[in-house]
Amino acid sequence: MGKGSRDDMLSALPDDILVNILDRLNVPEAARTSILARRWGQLCGKLSRLIISVQDFLPEGVLHSNVSVDELVRTNAAVVQATESILARRNPGEHTIRLLSTTFYLRDDAPLSIGRAVGHAMATHLVEVAKFSVRTGTDDIAEIDDDELVTCGRKFMVFFDACSNAFGGLTSLELQNLRFGESDISSILVSCKRLKHLHLYNCDSGEHSTLQVEHAHLNELCITQCRLTHVKLSWLPQLTLLVFDGWIDFDDPLFIGHVPLLTSVSLTNVALSFNKMFKLSEFLSSTSVQNLKLGFRSEKIWVQPECPTQSLASVFCQLRFVNLVNLPEGYDLTWTMFILEAAPLLKDLYITVWDHACSMEMDEEKRKKELYSEDKGVEWDSATADFQHRSLVTLVICGFESEDYFVNYVRRVMAAAVNLEDVFLYSRLLCANCKDEKQVRFPWTKRQRISLKKRITVGIESFAIIHSNKMVREDHQAKILYPECSRFDTSC
Structure with a gap:
């Protein structure tokens, strides 16, 4: 830079290059650049990759698996604020969102706020890939009992019913520690018409239940530590990857129906x-x-x-x-x-x-x-x-x-x-x-x-x-x- 220059070389770059740089940061880091100048604040409204996760708002060294209740509430609120703020900056229909991913805890009204903000973004923008990763605050199966599984399952279904627009546009869904009603998973699959990736961790419809999966676009199905007796892949014409980790019954636990594109299988027990x-x-x-x-x-x-x-x-x-x-x-x-x-x-x-x-x-x-x-x-x-x-x-x-x-x-x-x-x-x-x-x-x-x-x-x-x-x-x-x-x- 020449002596006395008021502009740095980074700011001299065109907007598309700066947006490409910001896309490589997580949302909190990208948002911090808005304090540099008015131009940087406007760039945040053009980002194509929006990855907003509770992990980015936790103190350094604290993981999902050992977060306190107070930290859980605080980080969830931060995710809500970040999601609403970053989406509110965008001009409707102006810039495509290549990836919109949110990871949050199933607690209080935070999921509803996130779901409504994401649903509004889907209605006003082209969103190519949309992902919800819903956590319950613990990764250890031994620390969650049946009553808590049922409670979390009901909370999720309230969230699901209230945010049908968001779920209708999802392409990826990760769920943890949920006990569903008998027809809940079928309802989710019917509503999530664009769904390509479904990951279930410790989810079932009651101990020794059966999971039956039919979906036109599902590409990847991961079933981990779910207390299932049988999994029936009835009709999945686009499925290429199956992960099945932990089954209860060794008497025909997996039924494979119409899965003509299945090429990668992971089985662990x-x-x-x-x-x-x-x-x-x-x-x-x-x-x-x-x-x-x-x-x-x-x-x-x-x-x-x-x-x-x-x-x-x-x-x-x-x-x-x-x-x-x-x-x-x-x-x-x-x-x-x-x-x-x-x-x-x-x-x-x-x-x-x-x-x-x-x-x-x-x-x-x-x-x-x-x-x-x-x-x-x-x-x-x-x-x-x-x-x-x-x-x-x-x-x-x-x-x-x-x-x-x-x-x-x-x-x-x-x-x-x-x-x-x-x-x-x-x-x-x-x-x-x-x-x-x-x-x-x-x-x-x-x-x-x-x-x-x-x-x-x-x-x-x-x-x-x-x-x-x-x-x-x-x-x-x-x-x-x-x-x-x-x-x-x-x-x-």
Whole structure:
């Protein structure tokens, strides 16, 4: 800038570039720029991305899960004020709203105020993507009883009935800790005609209830820790992603009807000693998924290995990516070979072996009382002799140890996967909340890595490169978590 210049270089930029910059900030940060000059205040009325969340108004370091009642009320009021203020600055029909996302608590009259402001914005502007993320103040299921679930469910339906315009324009809806009436969810789906993403966390219509879903445009359905006996996907012609985390009944919990575009499926559950094992050929019948995540929460394997059949081949014929999450430690992995046999197009196989103390029941008395299984593995050795897989390119194992069962499994995959390019062996995952400091046998030194490579490759002709590292590569970590919508999260 020249000496004595009254304007800074940033303010000299054209409006469209400045709006693009402000769109990258959250609403509170963008709103603060209005104090700079009258021009900056006008720019806030042109933003195309409006993300207004209670998290942005909480004190630094305070999370949704441990907010006090006073903070809950204060932040909810701040969200209402921000929503009404930022929408009131806009000239009707002048600028398209690409994204309008609000996250708030289901408390007092705040939802009604937000719903009416959003509904008015939808009536006067073009809103491409609209999202409600409705929270109840706790993420811990154990801290909310049945009466509170019912109360929250009724509060939500009052909100829903009073703000039909807003719900009619929603494209994404996240709900938490609600017990609905028998027909409430159906009413919501009928009214939310534009809905593409529905995430339910601890929501049901009474314990051991059935969820039936029909919708013309729903693209993503995430069901997490809902006390449901059955989920029926009756008619979902646009559904591409299903996350089903935690079911009660192991007797046909999932019915898949008309879902012709379903390509990504994530299934996670804790199996107890008396629970039967699932055959994926039956569980996923009438589908041909491309991305499959199976989660076990460090407990009993609930997948039954299968010999190659026509029905299994039909389910796995398009499979490209498999992610096996939190397999219990110390058990043979040979059973996973049946997936390779049935999925000729599989390119990437990711396996995480981890006894994650944070998510496990560690009390021995409770484990006995609640019938947790002490034998978590499954025996399987029916792989076809001289079986060859020609598509697998990458094998990633997190939680690898220099034990014979790990080494023998890697050898088996390398022998079968004739075009395998890379084998990534990572140490046991770490969790900041765990106090578990278990020592693991991992090839930490260069000498140990050379020795491990010899143990794996002796007698095997393979061009695959073996990588052994302590830290997981960022791109691998992202895939390990994919498709992770199994917790109530506004980033989903």
